[in-house]
Amino acid sequence: MSYESWFNEFATKHKAIVDKLINNDFSKDEIVEYFDFDNMVKEENDFCPLYKKNKKCHDMEELNCYLCACPNFRFNDEGIKIYNGKKILSECEINNGEKLLAEDKIHQNCSKCTVPHHKSYVKKNFDLDWKKIMNRCNLNVK
Ligand code: SF4
Secondary structure (H helix, E strand, O other), X not given: OOHHHHHHHHHHXXXXXXXXXXXXXXXXXXXXXXXXXXXXXXXXXXXXXXXXXXXXOOOOOOOEOOOOOOOOEXXXXXXXXXXXXXXXXXXXXXXXXXXXXXXXXXXXXXXXXXXXHOHHHHHHOOOOOHHHHXXXXXXXXX
């Protein structure tokens, strides 16, 4: 699956949950709390494939899922630029994480970075519209 397909599919799932919470008069803080990993595993088990295994993507005591994937992630399925003959498909705007080298491509590896999963970060960057926060990630969008 391309980054863009995942992005659009995920935006639809995210919006459905937020719309449901708004219709039930959840405040901003309550929405952020709802997206806490433990609650999401219980209430929204189809939201992330890892929920089925009750497994966190990062080893954190309190992990918030509202800003998965991350506002600092940048991708372009056609390639952002070429580096040493390899196409960079994704990178981190603030240079965290690591590079993952594939045969002829370079991906951003966020597995050791917890930035977007802290509740304080989510609150600081909050918008009811996930796509509005994340659209700057998708460099395919002009
Ligand atoms: S390395 Fe961290 S801050 Fe950078 S894109 Fe990945 S999760 Fe976001």
